[in-house]
Amino acid sequence: MNLSEITNGLNDKQCQSVILNNEKNVLILAGAGSGKTRVLTRRIAYLITQKNIRINAILAVTFTNKAAVEMRGKLSILLRRPIQSMWVGTFHGLAHRLLRTHYEKARLTSGFQILDAQDQFCIVKRLMKENNIDESKLPIKKVQWFINNQKDEGIRAQNIDPGYNYFVKKNLEVFELYEAHCQINDLIDFAELLIRSYELLKNNTDLLNHYQARFEHILVDEFQDTNTVQYKWIKLLFSGNNRVFCVGDDDQSIYSWRGAKIENITKLCTDFAPIETIHLEQNYRSTGNILNASNALIAHNTNRMGKSLWTNASNGELIDIYEARTETDEADYVISSIQKLITDNASPSDCAILYRSNAQSRIFEEALIKYNIPYIIYGGLRFLERAEIKDALSYLRLIENSADNVAFERVVNSPTRGIGNVTVEKIRTFAQDNHTSLFQAAIQISSTLPTRSANALNGFTKLIEKMIDETKYLGLSEKVANLLNTSGLMAHYSNDKTDKAGSKKENLKELITAAQQYNHEQDSEMNEVLGFISLASLDSSGDTNALINQNIQLMTIHSAKGLEFPYVFLVGMEEDLFPSRQSKDEPHLMDEERRLCYVGMTRVIKKLSLSYAIKRFLHGESLYPCPSRFLDEIPSEYLNKIKAKFSATKQNYNADNTFNQNITLKSDGQLSIGTSVKHAKFGLGTVLNFEGQGDSARIQIKFKQVGTKWLISSYANLEFV
DNA sequence: TCACAAACCCTTTTT
DNA sequence: GGGTTTGTGA
Numbered sequence: 001m002n003l004s005e006i007t008n009g010l011n012d013k014q015c016q017s018v019i020l021n022n023e024k025n026v027l028i029l030a031g032a033g034s035g036k037t038r039v040l041t042r043r044i045a046y047l048i049t050q051k052n053i054r055i056n057a058i059l060a061v062t063f064t065n066k067a068a069v070e071m072r073g074k075l076s077i078l079l080r081r082p083i084q085s086m087w088v089g090t091f092h093g094l095a096h097r098l099l100r101t102h103y104e105k106a107r108l109t110s111g112f113q114i115l116d117a118q119d120q121f122c123i124v125k126r127l128m129k130e131n132n133i134d135e136s137k138l139p140i141k142k143v144q145w146f147i148n149n150q151k152d153e154g155i156r157a158q159n160i161d162p163g164y165n166y167f168v169k170k171n172l173e174v175f176e177l178y179e180a181h182c183q184i185n186d187l188i189d190f191a192e193l194l195i196r197s198y199e200l201l202k203n204n205t206d207l208l209n210h211y212q213a214r215f216e217h218i219l220v221d222e223f224q225d226t227n228t229v230q231y232k233w234i235k236l237l238f239s240g241n242n243r244v245f246c247v248g249d250d251d252q253s254i255y256s257w258r259g260a261k262i263e264n265i266t267k268l269c270t271d272f273a274p275i276e277t278i279h280l281e282q283n284y285r286s287t288g289n290i291l292n293a294s295n296a297l298i299a300h301n302t303n304r305m306g307k308s309l310w311t312n313a314s315n316g317e318l319i320d321i322y323e324a325r326t327e328t329d330e331a332d333y334v335i336s337s338i339q340k341l342i343t344d345n346a347s348p349s350d351c352a353i354l355y356r357s358n359a360q361s362r363i364f365e366e367a368l369i370k371y372n373i374p375y376i377i378y379g380g381l382r383f384l385e386r387a388e389i390k391d392a393l394s395y396l397r398l399i400e401n402s403a404d405n406v407a408f409e410r411v412v413n414s415p416t417r418g419i420g421n422v423t424v425e426k427i428r429t430f431a432q433d434n435h436t437s438l439f440q441a442a443i444q445i446s447s448t449l450p451t452r453s454a455n456a457l458n459g460f461t462k463l464i465e466k467m468i469d470e471t472k473y474l475g476l477s478e479k480v481a482n483l484l485n486t487s488g489l490m491a492h493y494s495n496d497k498t499d500k501a502g503s504k505k506e507n508l509k510e511l512i513t514a515a516q517q518y519n520h521e522q523d524s525e526m527n528e529v530l531g532f533i534s535l536a537s538l539d540s541s542g543d544t545n546a547l548i549n550q551n552i553q554l555m556t557i558h559s560a561k562g563l564e565f566p567y568v569f570l571v572g573m574e575e576d577l578f579p580s581r582q583s584k585d586e587p588h589l590m591d592e593e594r595r596l597c598y599v600g601m602t603r604v605i606k607k608l609s610l611s612y613a614i615k616r617f618l619h620g621e622s623l624y625p626c627p628s629r630f631l632d633e634i635p636s637e638y639l640n641k642i643k644a645k646f647s648a649t650k651q652n653y654n655a656d657n658t659f660n661q662n663i664t665l666k667s668d669g670q671l672s673i674g675t676s677v678k679h680a681k682f683g684l685g686t687v688l689n690f691e692g693q694g695d696s697a698r699i700q701i702k703f704k705q706v707g708t709k710w711l712i713s714s715y716a717n718l719e720f721v
Numbered sequence: 722t723c724a725c726a727a728a729c730c731c732t733t734t735t736t
Numbered sequence: 737g738g739g740t741t742t743g744t745g746a
Contacts, residue, residue, distance in 0.1 A: 064736080092736050117735085190736050258735065357733050362737085379735080413723095420723050453722080538736070558734045580733055596734080619732050620737060 001049045001080070006042050010035075017278050018042045022051065025275040027223075027268055028247045031309040032294070032602035033285030036247045037562065040221055041071060043245060045078045047217055059215040059237070060088040063222040065539040067562050068093065071221075087215070091230050092190060093538055095197035099188070100526055100534075102207060106200045108186060111401045111530065114537035115182075115189040118385065119406055120144060123187075127177045138170050146171040147178060151191035152259030154198065154229045185405055194229045201236055212239035222562070223248030223268070227259035235271060244272055250305045251298050254558060254596045256588075265305070283309045283602075285564055287316025290608050293638040294601040300633050301591045318640040321573075321631060322611040330613045331367040334569045337609060338552060339371065341567055348374060352553045352565040354600050356578035360571065361554050368552065378555035384536045388493050388504045392511055393536055395483045399468050400529050403437035412442075415492035418456035423449065427457075439464070463487070476528050477515035484508055557600040568604040570597075573612040574625035597630045676721040677701060679711075684721065 007015045017028055017039050030036035044060060047053040062068045068089045076083050087094060096114070099106050115123070124147070125140045150160065157176045162169040182188070188196065201208045218237060220226070223246040226234070238244055246268060253262045261267075269275055283291055291311050298304070324330035338351045353364055361377050368375045383389065391414055397407035412427075413419040426449070431441035443461050446454045467486050471479045484490040493504040518535070520528045553565070572578055579593035601608060612627045678684050685703035699711050699718075711718075 090736065193736085254734075257733080359732075359737085416724070418723070422722065450722085556734060577733095582733070592734095617737095 001045075003046075003050060006046050006049065006078075010039075010042065011282060013278060013280050013282070014039050014042075017280070018046050019050075020276060022243060023274075025243055025268075025272040026245045027265070027275055027277045028245075028280060029265075029277060029305065029307065030247055030249055030280035031283060031307055032249065032252060032599070033283040033564070034280035034309065035284055036249070036280060037067070037071070037221060039280070040219055040245070040247050041074045041078065044075060044217075044219060048079060053216055055083055055086045057214060057216040058086050058088075058219070059094070059217070060086070060219045061091055061094065061221065061234075062088070063090065063225055064559075064562065065090055065093070067221065090538075091226075091233070092193050095193040095233075096534060096538060098197045098200060099193065102200060102204075105204050105207065106196055107183070108188070108196075111404075112186040112188055113397065113404060113406060114193070114534055115187050115406070116385065116537050117144075117190070118390075119187075120189050122409075123181060123406075124174060124178060127181060128174055131173075131177060133170065133174060138167070138174075143171055143174050147175050148189070148191045149259060150175065151189075151195050152227045152229060154195055154232055156195070187406065191229075194227075194233065198229055198233045198236065201233075208236065212237060212242060216242045217245065218242060219245045219247075221247050222252075224250050224253040224262050224265055225255045225260040226264050227255075228261060229259075231261070231264045231267065238272065244268075251301075251307075251595055252561065252599050254561065254592060254599055256592055279307055281307055281309050283311045283313075286311065286602060286604050287313050287606065289315045289318055289638045290601060290604050293319055293608075293634045294598055296635050296638075297594065297601065297630060297633050298598045301594055302587075303591070317607050319634070319638055320607075320609040320640050320642055322609065322642045323627075324611055324613040325615060327363050327572075327613050327616045327618075328367075330571060330611050331363045333611060334364065334571060334609070335367045335371050335373065337569070338373065338567070342373075346567065348550055348552045350566040351569070352555070352560065352563075352567070352603070353569045353571060354555060354557045354560050354603070355571050356557060356580060356596075358556060360577075364554055364571075374551045376551040376553055378553070379559050383507065383510070384539075386504075386507055388489070388507055389511055389536075391489055392480065392484060392487075392508060393533060395467070395487050395489070396480065396529060397533055398439070398464055399471060399479070399483060400533070402439040402464065402468070405431075405438045408438040408442075411487070412438075412460060415488050417460060418452065419460060420453075423453045423457060476518060476520075476532055477512055479529070480515045481512050484512070557596050560603050561599055564603050564605055566604075566606045567609075568600070568607075569609045569611065570600045571611050572616075573610050573628040573631055574616065575628055576623075576625055577616070577618070578628055579630070594630065594633075597628075678719040678721050679703065680717060680719075 003019070007018060010018065014035055017026065020026055028036060028039060030039070040060070044058055047058065048055060060071065062071060072083065072086075072088050075086070075088070087097070089097070099108060099112070103110055103112060121140060121144055124144050125135070128135055128138070128140065128143070150156070157172060157179050160168070160172050160175075162172050182192065201211065215237060218234060220234060225248075234244065248265055250262050250265060253260060256262070269277070286294070288311055291309055291313075295308055322330070322333050324333055334353060338348075341351060342348055355361065355364075358379055365375065365377065384393070391411055394404075394407035394410040397404045398411065402408075409424070412424060427438055427441045427445055430436075430445045431438050434441065434444075436444075439461065442457055446457045446461070449457065463486070467483055470486065471482050474482060490505070490508055493508060515532060518528075518532050520531055526534065557570075576584070578597070579590055583589035583593045610631065612625070612631070614624060616623050616625055676684065676686055679701070682701075682703045685701040687699060687701055699713055699716065701711060701718075
């Protein structure tokens, strides 16, 4: 492979970034759509093919699993050879790999399990209950948040001095209990993956030396979203003899709530000096209007590092702003617009609906089903986070390792088999007192229980033993298929009356497919079952890329980061929704909301549509939100305002929330949308819409000859036809 | 002691 | 609207 293949299609700045010599570290400050991921990929290809760097000497960190998969794919095409042994992945994925490889030095056993947010919540909750800490005073979510925040900062319970702060003291108390619980039970949560692998390297000089020497080039994407531990992790791996190459954009930092520090970009410049900084400001993605509008929006933020994107592309179409009556009207508008695009030969996968919060997806999902358009929703309750799937995986875990207490608790009475809280509590106590697993405790304790409970419990332990025995020599997917039947899960969910669509049963079948498709080669540190379970925790999307091709894509703006679409519908542009209500009192949070809006807008290649509803049903009540402030921050020259067919101001609703389609003009006359009228000058027409009541009402009329006009009722002198 | 139904509470973003 | 907790009946 020659150099021109690598630099093919790159502009001067991009090219310069790719072929920089090895003497300095590099920071690429790259705007949205300026090709930063492309630069990162080409840089790796350059190092390998032109500088003879071994595949093993590369460490490439991305932010999402999606991005990692994409980069792997691009690299293997570019390099025309397998790259299995290259370390490309998310911080969490790579940290996990380190811990699996060196589990003993990390004070773990080989079968350690990853806790997802749900598992973590349950454990915190139980610990608080057991220790009589009142959750009404100390909400579990807050404690969970406290623990994760500390860990993201690299702080452990022992490092915290609560002083006289009561709440810190209480939080700390749970934190300590939680840390002890996780250590005893071999459990690792997401933040722990990072902090533990950091400590692993820090406390084992020989290991650190090994990896420092091995990773000659460390490349990090989305650097603005690294948190404190991640930054320290990179810094630790940097020996001075190897090189880092970081890519980031301060305007796209949208994860500060998860501990991400924009300041890491500036810190990088001092900690990793000498460092060469290159700005990529030419945008290749969007049209002029979209780019100018986005620039105008983000200019409202203070404390920017400062850059302005430009493009050679033409202005393109204006940005549509649609004022919907209600959230249903908004969905109808979006879906019918998409239908038009598809009729005009757009692929459904070219269209994306982006929103601030997952809860907004439901209404669009319903509309898409109604219109029979195929779609795919990212995020929300992800496939592998669904209850039925977690049940099945817990059986798998328990069969693999009967000492897996988290799995035991989950399935001991699921499907229900008469083992209630009282019995489980006895098992817990026994296990704790005798330092044994819940499973062993259950076997030993059953003779002391009332007959009914004892029988139920014996049934369960026998079942698990039988499953262990039966599946011993089966492959992963056969194991899954077997356990679904033997455990009774499949039968249970097949009979589930609340699951009308039968989707739970379908999901379980899908899990067998997922097990079949699982590619074990990438996680060769682990056995197959363990690898599959870990993957399920780290990448809970359950995505199979094949699905994307023919589907409309729905996702939060957060998950759209790094992606691009020809047509984007950015919906729910309302105060308290976007920007979110919890951000409005804090300027730095508001700035982050604005960056999020900027990220959303800059995903677009061709055409952007924004929309908001005048009336929205949210959290169980009707609201009349104001349009988002971000809409006002976009200069109107880039916008094309569209109103609903039947616009709705607040007064157009009756007391019972039905939409009032009638307008009273004078005491004697009333007309409705759709009524035919005659105007002295404009001739015959039909009422399309109105605002207000009485003489001051504005009425929109579509005239046969002169088109659509807004008229004031007192001047119009309309005649009924 | 357990299962199911009704009331009750909360409501952002993700690895 | 949905997940969780509480209350009731078996």
